[in-house]
Amino acid sequence: MIQLVNIHKTFGKVKALQGVNLHVRPGSIHGIIGENGAGKSTLMKILTGFIARTSGKILIEGREVALKTPESARRLGIGMLYQEPLDFPQLSVLDNFMAAAADGNPQRQAEIITRLGNRFGFSPQLSARQGKLTVGERQQVELMRLVRDRCRILILDEPTTGISGEQQELLFGTLRRLRDEGRAIILVSHKLAEIHSLCDRVTILRHGKPAGEQEKPFDEEQLLQAMFATLPARSSRPPGRTPGRPILTMEEVSTRAGRVGLDRITITILEGEIVGLAGLDGSGQSIFLQMAYGLLSPEQGRVRLAATGRDEMARVFLPADRLGKGLIAGLTVREHQLLAGAAPFFIHGGCGRAETEKAIDTFSIIGSPDTMAEGLSGGNQQRLLLSLIPPEARLILLEHPTRGLDLQSGRWTWQYLRSRLPDNGAIIFASPELDEIMEQADRVLVFYNGGIILDRPTNQTSYQEVSRAITGRV
Amino acid sequence: MISGTIQARIRAAILQSVPILLLAAGAVSLLLLALDFSPIGIIRAMAAGSLTSWLKFSQLLSIWVPLLLCSCGLLFTFRAGLWNIGVEGQVVMGAIGATILLRMNPGFLPPPITIIGAMAAACIGGGLWGLLAGVLKNRGGVNEIFGGLGLNFVAQAIILYLIFGPWKRAGIASMSGTDILARDLWLPAPIGWRVAPAALVTAIAVFILTWIFLDHTLFGLKVKAVGLNPKAARLFHIDPNRYGLVAIMVGGALAGLAGGLQVTGVYHRLIPAVSSGYGYLGLLVVMLANYKTLPVPLITLFFAWLAAGSIQLPIMLRIDSSLSGVIQGACVLSALLVHGLRTRRQG
Numbered sequence: 001m002i003q004l005v006n007i008h009k010t011f012g013k014v015k016a017l018q019g020v021n022l023h024v025r026p027g028s029i030h031g032i033i034g035e036n037g038a039g040k041s042t043l044m045k046i047l048t049g050f051i052a053r054t055s056g057k058i059l060i061e062g063r064e065v066a067l068k069t070p071e072s073a074r075r076l077g078i079g080m081l082y083q084e085p086l087d088f089p090q091l092s093v094l095d096n097f098m099a100a101a102a103d104g105n106p107q108r109q110a111e112i113i114t115r116l117g118n119r120f121g122f123s124p125q126l127s128a129r130q131g132k133l134t135v136g137e138r139q140q141v142e143l144m145r146l147v148r149d150r151c152r153i154l155i156l157d158e159p160t161t162g163i164s165g166e167q168q169e170l171l172f173g174t175l176r177r178l179r180d181e182g183r184a185i186i187l188v189s190h191k192l193a194e195i196h197s198l199c200d201r202v203t204i205l206r207h208g209k210p211a212g213e214q215e216k217p218f219d220e221e222q223l224l225q226a227m228f229a230t231l232p233a234r235s236s237r238p239p240g241r242t243p244g245r246p247i248l249t250m251e252e253v254s255t256r257a258g259r260v261g262l263d264r265i266t267i268t269i270l271e272g273e274i275v276g277l278a279g280l281d282g283s284g285q286s287i288f289l290q291m292a293y294g295l296l297s298p299e300q301g302r303v304r305l306a307a308t309g310r311d312e313m314a315r316v317f318l319p320a321d322r323l324g325k326g327l328i329a330g331l332t333v334r335e336h337q338l339l340a341g342a343a344p345f346f347i348h349g350g351c352g353r354a355e356t357e358k359a360i361d362t363f364s365i366i367g368s369p370d371t372m373a374e375g376l377s378g379g380n381q382q383r384l385l386l387s388l389i390p391p392e393a394r395l396i397l398l399e400h401p402t403r404g405l406d407l408q409s410g411r412w413t414w415q416y417l418r419s420r421l422p423d424n425g426a427i428i429f430a431s432p433e434l435d436e437i438m439e440q441a442d443r444v445l446v447f448y449n450g451g452i453i454l455d456r457p458t459n460q461t462s463y464q465e466v467s468r469a470i471t472g473r474v
Numbered sequence: 475m476i477s478g479t480i481q482a483r484i485r486a487a488i489l490q491s492v493p494i495l496l497l498a499a500g501a502v503s504l505l506l507l508a509l510d511f512s513p514i515g516i517i518r519a520m521a522a523g524s525l526t527s528w529l530k531f532s533q534l535l536s537i538w539v540p541l542l543l544c545s546c547g548l549l550f551t552f553r554a555g556l557w558n559i560g561v562e563g564q565v566v567m568g569a570i571g572a573t574i575l576l577r578m579n580p581g582f583l584p585p586p587i588t589i590i591g592a593m594a595a596a597c598i599g600g601g602l603w604g605l606l607a608g609v610l611k612n613r614g615g616v617n618e619i620f621g622g623l624g625l626n627f628v629a630q631a632i633i634l635y636l637i638f639g640p641w642k643r644a645g646i647a648s649m650s651g652t653d654i655l656a657r658d659l660w661l662p663a664p665i666g667w668r669v670a671p672a673a674l675v676t677a678i679a680v681f682i683l684t685w686i687f688l689d690h691t692l693f694g695l696k697v698k699a700v701g702l703n704p705k706a707a708r709l710f711h712i713d714p715n716r717y718g719l720v721a722i723m724v725g726g727a728l729a730g731l732a733g734g735l736q737v738t739g740v741y742h743r744l745i746p747a748v749s750s751g752y753g754y755l756g757l758l759v760v761m762l763a764n765y766k767t768l769p770v771p772l773i774t775l776f777f778a779w780l781a782a783g784s785i786q787l788p789i790m791l792r793i794d795s796s797l798s799g800v801i802q803g804a805c806v807l808s809a810l811l812v813h814g815l816r817t818r819r820q821g
Contacts, residue, residue: 325705328710
């Protein structure tokens with residue numbers, strides 16, 4: 001029904017997709033799996049017309065199609081259910097359902113949605129405000145809209161993220177029905193259980209390339225091996241320090257912040273530990289770090305820090321979005337140093353200049369004291385953030401510490417972090433690179449759906465165990 | 475090296491303002507020519523109306539003082555990333571605060587002390603009104619633009635109530651305001667001066683302090699950090715809410731001071747239109763200055779000249795004096811356009 005032949009997509013120098021082939025038959029559910037950055041979302045955006053492919057052919061029922069705009073995708077009967085529902089939260093369920101309907105008669109549309117609801121076992125409340133519904137219910141409204149618009153090719157992106165078990169059962173039942181009616185369904189997921197129970201066929205992507213294809217029944221070991229690159233020989237990781245007293249304790253911590261929130265996290269981090277947080281993006285790692293830093297407070301449970309004289313200065317957080325959340329665009333390198341260091345109350349042009357020049361030298365930042373933060377490259381922004389870590393910091397929290405850095409800068413970053421960590425300090429970092437976690441961390445925590453499903457010293461686990469855990473299997 | 479950077483900065487400032495001035499002058503000239511007025515004649519009339527004698531120039535300065543004070547206050551709030559639309563209400567509440575003290579006029583105190591006390595009350599009145607908008611924002615989630623706008627109406631209602639109610643003139647209540655203050659509670663001005671030297675000195679001192687605090691202290695840097703990126707500011711242990719509150723309180727206090735000086739130095743009584751729109755005009759001034767400190771005195775002087783000079787227009791050329799508003803608006807729109815285009819090109 002839909003066939004992708006040798007699809008390539010490049011963003012500048014970055015090759016997001018290289019020679020992807022996909023053949024989805026009508027009346028089947030086709031899974032697409034892969035880790036972070038494998039190219040799943042790029043592929044979906046091409047299929048829905050949001051971005052144009054660089055080269056390759058797309059055939060629908062044997063006919064080649066251009067597929068350059070979302071509108072043309074819609075006309076070809078391609079519909080997508082996004083991870084974050086794309087709807088109008090202020091409007092009612094019925095109004096949302098009516099959006100983009102060819103026939104704008106509210107009475108007829110109300111009949112249609114009621115009929116579809118009965119058919120799939122959904123119970124939409126037509127006058128309720130869309131924003132008041134749960135993610136699962138919003139998804140149902142979207143799904144019914146797509147069915148009404150006679151969508152023949154249905155794409156779902158991580159559809160079970162943030163919905164209840166009951167809603168998941170309803171969704172799966174609906175998807176099977178839609179398949180049996182002859183539609184082609186593409187399911188993007190990282191959850192192996194889901195793939196097992198729904199898909200007829202699965203394509204694995206790795207680093208933008210096809211890494212294998214399987215028919216039902218699937219061989220889980222092979223899937224995992226295809227998803228994750230094989231582990232390089234364990235590098236010469238410096239020996240871990242002897243763990244000391246607890247530095248951070250969480251007891252039954254829960255919150256609804258973020259996509260999946262945190263679900264009753266109980267954990268103790270010890271002095272001297274370097275802890276890596278693994279998991280698909282948005283599985284709770286970022287919320288965990290923000291909670292540990294104190295940017296968020298738990299809705300339930302307790303977060304305790306080791307008592308120190310100057311508690312506030314003892315923690316630092318280096319977010320992944322460096323310019324958006326870590327640095328201040330519009331301020332210079334020197335002004336950042338002044339804010340982070342002990343600046344006098346009255347500031348003149350020479351204040352902190354010598355210290356800043358020293359930091360620029362030590363951290364090899366390409367820029368001058370008067371360069372604005374936004375004028376630095378990504379790697380240099382990270383170096384600036386590193387240079388701002390105060391000497392007394394004991395708990396260092398990092399998100400994607402080496403993102404955007406070349407290999408050498410990445411190594412340098414880790415050398416620096418290790419060298420400046422005091423004996424009574426700890427590092428907790430989230431990284432989408434499993435290699436980085438296995439190489440740098442003494443202990444790995446795997447996040448899945450807002451919970452920690454695996455907690456092991458890195459020398460007592462395997463690449464395979466961690467990658468299984470990322471997909472929800474322990 | 476330092477003088478080199480200053481020269482470079484002055485050159486950059488001139489380069490920046492030339493296209494703005496050309497655009498504004500061009501737009502206004504075209505408008506005037508279309509209406510069959512000579513732009514040159516109008517400039518001459520406005521110069522004659524404000525620059526030909528000390529009396530006229532001091533009239534201009536009496537407009538400059540409240541405008542400069544409001545603009546200084548707005549520099550604080552803009553730096554903190556706040557749109558302090560409530561500045562008008564803060565001027566009004568400052569005027570009311572000053573009037574309360576001046577009406578009490580405790581006889582045992584020498585009048586200068588009473589006046590100083592009244593100015594302090596003006597700062598408190600305006601500052602509290604600002605703080606209220608800030609608390610509404612932090613605690614109630616009310617955007618400071620809407621909170622400020624609402625508080626402006628409330629302040630206007632309060633001043634009308636006072637003038638027509640408890641503080642009405644003996645026998646009659648009128649839009650012309652309360653009873654004139656006792657002569658010794660007027661801010662003294664020499665004969666031939668339309669502006670009290672004390673008010674002038676206050677405004678200049680406030681500007682210098684604003685410049686020092688915003689551009690040369692750690693406090694100013696932190697306010698700027700909060701305005702540019704409140705999320706990152708928290709990672710530098712700066713509480714955005716607290717700094718926002720301080721900024722809007724200082725902004726309100728300075729606007730209130732402007733209101734107090736209008737009462738004791740200009741009108742010598744409380745009138746309903748005590749703010750005269752200087753707060754809103756201050757918003758335009760600071761936008762035209764691209765939120766920088768140093769251009770503000772010059773821009774306020776220019777705007778004061780437009781306001782003072784335009785009073786002559788109906789008499790000399792039979793043009794409505796609201797032309798000054800058109801020119802001010804054209805300048806600000808030109809500035810926003812030039813800055814906007816520049817950022818877009820860079821972005």
